Amino acid sequence: MQNLRWKIKQVLKEGEAAVGKSVVVKGWVRTKRGSKNVNFIALNDGSTVRNLQIVADPEQIAEDILGRINTGACLAVTGILAASQGQGQAVELPAESIEILGDADPEEYPLQPKKHSFEFLREIAHLRPRTATFGAVFRLRHAMTFAIHQFFHERGFFNLHSPIVTGSDAEGAGEMFRVTTLDPKNPPLTEEGEVDYGQDFFGKETNLTVSGQLEAELGALALSDVYTFGPTFRAENSNTSRHLAEFWMIEPEMAFYDLDDNMSLAQEFVQYLVRFALDNYADDLAFLNQRQLDEEKNKKKEERSDMSLLERLQFVVDNDFERITYTEAIEILRNSKPNKKKKFQFLIDEWGVDLQSEHERFLVEKHFKKPVILYNYPKQIKAFYMRQNEDDKTVAAMDVLFPGIGEIIGGSQREERLDKLQQRMAEMDIPEKEMWWYLETRKFGTAPHSGFGIGFERLIMFITGMQNIRDVIPFPRTPQNAEF
């Protein structure tokens, strides 16, 4: 029987060519509109953002069945596809029989055929995939996952699985979640009265990973080009629309790439993904585009974005990212209107300060009006593993900044010279003892190499136009929230 079932995407794709075919469709009721003579049911099975119109004639379908077809109910509908007499669709399915697979009591079912706020839908994260918006977002999330693997595979990269549980805490990328099997109420103690992690599961302190980069470097120095794609965890108490405690990150790492090669790959990568979405998920993007336009109608003119979602995506595909050094950025910012008129909360005067969100936003959204790659940062504001430049002041680091999202990619050429690396680690108080395996790659057959990390959810935000990172991952993990 299963082979008679058509996905709604297939029905709509065939359109008029499918008229006359006998099919079974299964899905969830979005809306039902009825009169004495005929009922129209909008059915959605998640295969596409679009619905299939089911026509239920009370002479054909029993009254008790019709009464149970409420918003949210799950149906199996059998019939012969027909050209639609109405305006909104080419084909529809006049039902010969309808089986109720699952009832949904309309007095209790929380999703109504109306607009809901994203805040409300977050509280019912178990049901929100049934809405048009979240269906589109999660389909695009899948699309990007697939396209990422395809992009790297086409270029001869290998997917490297870096560990989720890590024994090193020297990566310096943020607060970590501890992994332990010790009894929190009664942990074994050392003679000094400290918790004795020697008796813990792994025989040492372990945490959830904050980055797969160091492991990716090990892979690159053997397989040339690798990438990781997995969950990462930060125990930071970050309460913003751009941070999660559990998020997914893609970290390519390439032997024999310098910073220029690295920046080129980053741009090519993002453009490839956007193009993939535009080419293959036009329906979902069109829906999200319209959703955003409707949303912005209620906003003041100055708060509306200058480009629609689709225009923004096309713009990124068509234009090179602007590449400027940190030093050039400081000059632009120093001479900018908001700096001179003291509109910035943090005024720019000296070389060497870290750029704040307001500065990055000015460069991307006001000055260049396109994605910007900033590179060659002062070494004192960047990580120990970044390659020192000849000027002795900067490191070969780069950040890709996107409108509305901020930093979407952070990367660098890595320090491959053992003495320089050891010197930086000493300056930054990073114990060599815990990083012995990392240092050995510099000791044995070291090579120039580069890589970057891109936050998967931030990418999805850009692709879908969603404003809150909690709405681009099915089950967001944020401080004080691990429901579902």
Place this chain on the structure above:
RNA sequence: UCCUCCUUAGCUCAGUUGGUUAGAGCGGCUGACUGUUAAUCAGUAGGUCCUUGGUUCGAGUCCAAGAGGAGGAGCCA
């Protein structure tokens, strides 16, 4: 973690200088309707005004603490 704002019906929100019985739209329910597009029309039910304490003759409204949420900042991806 810091700053600002918010919490009233299932949802989205009004609620005046503190005053008697807290409102609307949508959704639900009942009915009408010859093919609808989040259908339309008529009727109807539905409230611990986030919690606790305080001020007051009287608190949805004022004050304090707590809880939850949002926006911004920091950290970063």
